[in-house]
Amino acid sequence: MALSxxxxxxxxxxxxxxxxxxxxxxxANANFLTDLxxxxxxxxxxxxxxxxxxxxxxxxxxxxWLYIASGTNWTPxxxxxxxxxxxxxxxxxxxGDAVQPNLSINKYSPSTVVGCATVGTPTGGTFGxxxxxxxxxxxxxxxxxxxxxxSTTVTSASAPFTRLMVGNIVHxxxxxxxxxxxxxxxISNYTNTSNVVLDRTPTDGANNITAGTFYVGGSLxxxxxxxxxxxxxxxxxxxxxxxxxxYTLGEAVSIASTVATTTLKINLIGYTSVRGSTTTGSNxxxxxxxxxxxxxxxxxxxxxxxxxxxxxxxxxxxxxxTLMNCKLINTSTTAGRAALSSGSAAVVFNCEATSQNGIxxxxxxxxxxxxxxxxxxxxxxxxxxxxxxxxxxxxVFDCKTACISITGADxxxxxxxxxxxxxxxxxxxxxxxxxxxxxxxxxIYNNNIYGFVTGxxxxxxxxxxxxxxxxxxxxxTTDRTLINTGLNSVSVDPGFAGATQITxxxxxxxxxxxxxxxxxxSAVTDNVxxxxxxxxxxxxxxxYLITSHTGTTLTTNNALxxxxxxNVVYVVYTGSNYAVGTNLKAVAFPGVFQGSETTGYLDIGAxxxxxxxxxxxxxxxxxx
Amino acid sequence: MLTFxxxxxxxxxVQNDLNDWLIDDQGKPTLPIDHKIFTKLKLAMPDxxxxxxxxQEEKIDLxxxxxxxxxxxx
Numbered sequence: 192m193a194l195s196x197x198x199x200x201x202x203x204x205x206x207x208x209x210x211x212x213x214x215x216x217x218x219a220n221a222n223f224l225t226d227l228x229x230x231x232x233x234x235x236x237x238x239x240x241x242x243x244x245x246x247x248x249x250x251x252x253x254x255x256w257l258y259i260a261s262g263t264n265w266t267p268x269x270x271x272x273x274x275x276x277x278x279x280x281x282x283x284x285x286x287g288d289a290v291q292p293n294l295s296i297n298k299y300s301p302s303t304v305v306g307c308a309t310v311g312t313p314t315g316g317t318f319g320x321x322x323x324x325x326x327x328x329x330x331x332x333x334x335x336x337x338x339x340x341x342s343t344t345v346t347s348a349s350a351p352f353t354r355l356m357v358g359n360i361v362h363x364x365x366x367x368x369x370x371x372x373x374x375x376x377x378i379s380n381y382t383n384t385s386n387v388v389l390d391r392t393p394t395d396g397a398n399n400i401t402a403g404t405f406y407v408g409g410s411l412x413x414x415x416x417x418x419x420x421x422x423x424x425x426x427x428x429x430x431x432x433x434x435x436x437x438y439t440l441g442e443a444v445s446i447a448s449t450v451a452t453t454t455l456k457i458n459l460i461g462y463t464s465v466r467g468s469t470t471t472g473s474n475x476x477x478x479x480x481x482x483x484x485x486x487x488x489x490x491x492x493x494x495x496x497x498x499x500x501x502x503x504x505x506x507x508x509x510x511x512x513t514l515m516n517c518k519l520i521n522t523s524t525t526a527g528r529a530a531l532s533s534g535s536a537a538v539v540f541n542c543e544a545t546s547q548n549g550i551x552x553x554x555x556x557x558x559x560x561x562x563x564x565x566x567x568x569x570x571x572x573x574x575x576x577x578x579x580x581x582x583x584x585x586x587v588f589d590c591k592t593a594c595i596s597i598t599g600a601d602x603x604x605x606x607x608x609x610x611x612x613x614x615x616x617x618x619x620x621x622x623x624x625x626x627x628x629x630x631x632x633x634x635i636y637n638n639n640i641y642g643f644v645t646g647x648x649x650x651x652x653x654x655x656x657x658x659x660x661x662x663x664x665x666x667x668t669t670d671r672t673l674i675n676t677g678l679n680s681v682s683v684d685p686g687f688a689g690a691t692q693i694t695x696x697x698x699x700x701x702x703x704x705x706x707x708x709x710x711x712x713s714a715v716t717d718n719v720x721x722x723x724x725x726x727x728x729x730x731x732x733x734x735y736l737i738t739s740h741t742g743t744t745l746t747t748n749n750a751l752x753x754x755x756x757x758n759v760v761y762v763v764y765t766g767s768n769y770a771v772g773t774n775l776k777a778v779a780f781p782g783v784f785q786g787s788e789t790t791g792y793l794d795i796g797a798x799x800x801x802x803x804x805x806x807x808x809x810x811x812x813x814x815x
Numbered sequence: 816m817l818t819f820x821x822x823x824x825x826x827x828x829v830q831n832d833l834n835d836w837l838i839d840d841q842g843k844p845t846l847p848i849d850h851k852i853f854t855k856l857k858l859a860m861p862d863x864x865x866x867x868x869x870x871q872e873e874k875i876d877l878x879x880x881x882x883x884x885x886x887x888x889x
Contacts (some may be wrong), residue, residue, distance in 0.1 A: 418850050445852035480826045482835050484849050502848070503874060525829050527874065593861060 192343075192390040194377055195219055196428040196455065198360065203410035204436025204476070205326045210417040212328045212409030213375065215360035216258065220239040220378045222357050223260055227316030230279070233266075234313050235306035237285035238273070247278035251329065255322050255408075257282055258358070260414065262316035265308045267292060269299065269321060280306060290466045298430060299459060300467030302803050307438050315563075320355040322408025327653040329356070329408040336363065338402030342398045343379075343389045347405075347476075350384035357381050359408045363393055367402040368397025375424060378407065393799045410434075413478070414441040420488075423448055427455035433476040433496060435463045440480040440500075440531040444487075445511070449491035453511055459487075461495035468523035470495040471516065480505060489534070491606055493517060504545075504553065513538040520734060521546035524703040525751050526570065529553045539564060539630060547721065547734040547749070550574050551590070561585060563797075566615070568721040568734050568764070571596045580605040585796045588612035588690075589771030592733070593621040594643075603632040608779070610769045611640030612687075612797040614762060615693050624648040625657070635659040637779040639685055639771065642666045661780040663795045679780070685796070686772020700730050705761065706744045714765040715740045727759030737763070769798045776800055831867045832875035847877055858885060 192362035195533055197219035200421040222436055230240035241257065242248070247271055257280065270282040283289065289302035308316075321328040330351045338345045345361075356378050363373050372393050380388040394400055407793030411421065418441045425431065427450045451457045462468050470476075478485070480500030487493070489509035495516050501523035508514060512534050519530040519542065528549035535555035540562045544551035544624040551566035554575025562583045566572040572587040576599035587594035589607065596609040598606060602625070611622040622640040625633055630651045635658065640646040646667040647659055653673055660677030665684055670716050693714065699708040705722065723734045723744055735747035745763070771794055779793035796798055821874040827835045827848055836844035844863040847853070853860050867875075 254860035423855070443849035443851070445849045445855075447852060482848060484835075486849065486852070503833065525833070527833065607833075 192379065192388060192425065194360075194375065194570050196426050196768075198377070198426070198429050199323075200425070200429060200431040200435040201323045202413065202431065202476075203324070203326050204412075204438055206410040206412040206436065207327055207331075207406075208412050208414065208777070210412055210415035210421060210441075211332065211362060211364055212323075212406050212411055213360035213362045214323055214421075215375065215377075216319075216323045216413035217358045217360075217377050218258060220319060220358035220377070223258075223317050223319040224354065224472065225262075225317040227259065227262065227265075228311055228314045229308070230368055232311035234308035235311050237283075237288075239270070239282045239307045240279050240346065241282060241316075241318075242279040246353070248272070248275045248280040250275055252280060252320060254325055254357075255329070256324055258319045258321050259307060260319065260397055262313060262318040264310045264640065265316045266302075266304070266306070266395070266706070268302065268307070270307050272320075277500040288465070293467070296465065298460070302463050310773040320359040321412055322356070322359050325409055327409050328362075328406035329359075330361075331409070332404055332406055332451030334365075334402060336366070336400065336405045337369075337429045337454065338392070338394055338403070340394045340398040340399050341392055342394070343392050344382065344386050345389055345393070345400075345403075345405075345773060346386050348385060348634055352378075352381060352384050352387050354381040354388065356407055361387075361389070362406045363403055364406065364712045365404040366393060366400050367397040367568050368394060368400035368731075371398070371400045371403070375421070383549075394674070396614045412438070414439040416442050418442050419444045422446055425450075425457055427451040427457060427490070430458040430460060432466055433461045433478075435474055435476050435480060436459065437477045440478060440483045440486075442487050443483045443502075443580060445596070446486060446488035447563040448488050451488060453490055456490045456492050458490070459491065459493045459776040464512065473497075475516070475518065477670045487512060496558050497693060498530075501525070501528065503527075504532035506530065507532040507534070508537060509534040511536045514542055515539075516541050518543040519545070519551075520736075521549055522748055524548060524733065525732075530569075533559055533561075535559065537611065545569055547736065551587075554580050559762065565767075566590070567596075567767070568723070568736075574598065575604075577602065579605070581605045583607045584607060584609065586610045586612070586769055586797050588767065588769075589614070589734075589762075590720065591620055591723065593624045595623045596624045597622075597623075597633065598627060599631065600629045601632055602630060604634070606633070606638060607798055608637040608793070608795075610639045610798055611641065611643075612690060612769065613644075613667075615642055615666065615690065615692055616762075618642050618644050618666060620644060621648045622646045622667070624650075626650050630654075630720055631656045632658045636661050637793065637795050638662045639769075639775065640664050640667065640670075641685060641687075641799075643668070645669045645672055647671040647788055650653075661778070661795065663775055681775075681776075681778060681795070683774040684772070685775055687768065688770040688772075689766040693765055696760045697757050698727070698754075700724075700727070700754045700759055702753070703747045703750050704744055705747065705751060705759065707745060710741045710743045712745055712763070713742060715745065715763060716765070720762050720765055722761055722763045724751065725762065727754045728756040729754040730759050769796070771796060773800070830863075831870045832877070833871055834877055836866075842862065849878075852878060853881060856882075858882065
């Protein structure tokens with residue numbers, strides 16, 4: 192046997208340190224008890240009172256989650272144990288308190304119906320207790336584990352086991368015995384208080400284990416030299432939940448395992464209060480990597496997480512990965528580091544990426560889809576060399592060298608409906624560039640290209656297969672090089688609703704503080720806005736996150752260098768509302784659909800206008 | 816009494832190959848920061864002696880370099 196595909200893992204920022212805890216629970220364990228019942232007419236209420244003839248609930252179970260696997264009239268899911276009295280447990284089963292499976296895989300979401308069953312007094316429920324969601328192990332670091340060579344039965348003279356530990360993961364952290372194998376094991380069955388059966392033997396088959404330290408249950412912590420070991424053991428279909436909080440990656444993680452498949456993926460999911468809860472903005476769990484790199488395997492889905500670090504690259508996803516609702520921030524002062532290095536055949540949507548002195552997103556070798564992303568304050572926003580990607584409905588702004596940079600000879604790339612923003616006062620960098628002198632197959636439609644030295648820069652001599660049309664070019668020094676002007680492209684003021692910058696040319700710097708005497712930084716939002724230092728005597732040119740400010744000073748996350756000459760040139764992007772005005776209204780491709788009576792009224796760029804409510808005239812009334 | 820399990824106190828520094836390497840107390844590179852992947856994939860461990868003397872323009876992909884060497888029978 193081995194760990195199960197149905198195991199759910201749990202990370203908690205307040206968990207016992209050093210990854211010692213078990214951290215997981217197998218919802219498909221075959222040896223759960225089958226005699227769960229409730230007090231009369233409580234099962235379909237917000238506070239069911241459950242009991243079992245085979246198990247007396249105890250005070251130590253409070254806070255753990257009762258898992259109902261199956262049974263007539265029972266509603267499968269996790270229900271937190273709110274209190275215990277007289278050997279019975281009262282559950283939290285109000286709407287939203289429990290988590291129930293919403294798919295045929297391990298993913299869960301908050302309950303929408305009160306109670307743990309569809310009737311008042313069900314019987315014969317199959318159940319277990321998930322101890323993995325507490326911050327401490329239910330058996331916490333006992334040291335008397337023994338095991339006979341080749342056996343899957345482990346023994347503890349302390350008699351700490353209960354039959355409700357079945358399905359929980361036990362972490363054997365230190366074992367005395369030649370060839371003994373530390374690691375995470377499932378308690379697959381219960382023998383008695385001193386003996387449980389694991390999913391596999393922790394011995395080498397030939398030698399006994401004479402002592403061992405072990406932890407049953409409790410969530411995981413990160414920040415350990417076991418971080419890589421843990422992610423390496425995860426199986427296809429496993430789900431790894433991160434509860435809201437801040438985690439530290441203790442070492443570089445680089446997954447060699449290829450167990451996950453296109454149909455049985457591995458999920459990493461952040462959540463706030465209960466699993467499956469809406470998790471956005473700063474509520475998302477934060478994984479701080481430092482210099483460590485986080486390299487995932489193939490066929491993973493990563494959602495609702497924030498990654499920060501300085502690694503190269505910071506996060507690497509494997510083939511067929513999906514990344515959604517994630518934020519990636521690379522704060523390295525070293526040039527060229529990527530926030531995200533995406534694998535091939537990836538889907539990256541609704542994410543935010545920034546790499547102060549590097550690349551926001553590096554595209555993989557082929558066939559990836561990037562949509563609805565915000566990439567900003569980088570040297571290069573999105574970069575790739577290879578084949579058949581699509582970049583659609585993204586906003587990319589304040590990228591010193593280029594918003595989108597294609598280096599390959601045959602990119603077969605579609606760049607559609609994006610808003611690319613350089614700068615208002617002094618055009619900067621390139622909107623879209625192709626650097627290969629033999630490039631072909633590049634299709635650029637419906638992009639709003641604003642404020643660049645060059646809007647589209649192509650290195651190949653003009654080719655039929657490099658096409659731009661239905662784009663808007665405005666405030667660019669040069670709209671395009673080596674590409675024919677699209678018949679339907681326009682040059683109109685997009686009328687952005689709120690794209691604003693603060694610029695200056697007489698600042699001084701000292702350490703991490705930029706001072707503009709007479710300046711007004713009141714519009715700056717700390718830990719959101721960046722300052723791009725363009726030039727100045729003694730200052731280190733680059734992009735910096737603003738961590739605090741006063742009316743005349745900006746404090747940054749990295750040192751600026753010392754410049755007292757009073758000639759530091761800088762720009763701060765304080766407004767990023769790229770909603771457009773009427774000039775771009777309904778001028779995008781496709782317009783009339785061939786062979787139909789349908790006309791599409793798309794606006795150029797990633798952001799469509801909000802129209803007035805019906806009958807509106809004069810000033811706008813925004814619908815909704 | 817304190818018991819530390821699985822902790823680490825390591826120093827890192829970007830080298831001329833533009834990768835982060837663990838460094839010893841004298842500041843000399845010893846292992847790439849993601850050294851475990853080389854062991855897992857049964858690749859040769861990159862040698863600090865192979866770090867270029869001059870800072871490179873682009874990062875050297877150490878893993879791919881060792882994969883290419885292995886494929887070439889090196």
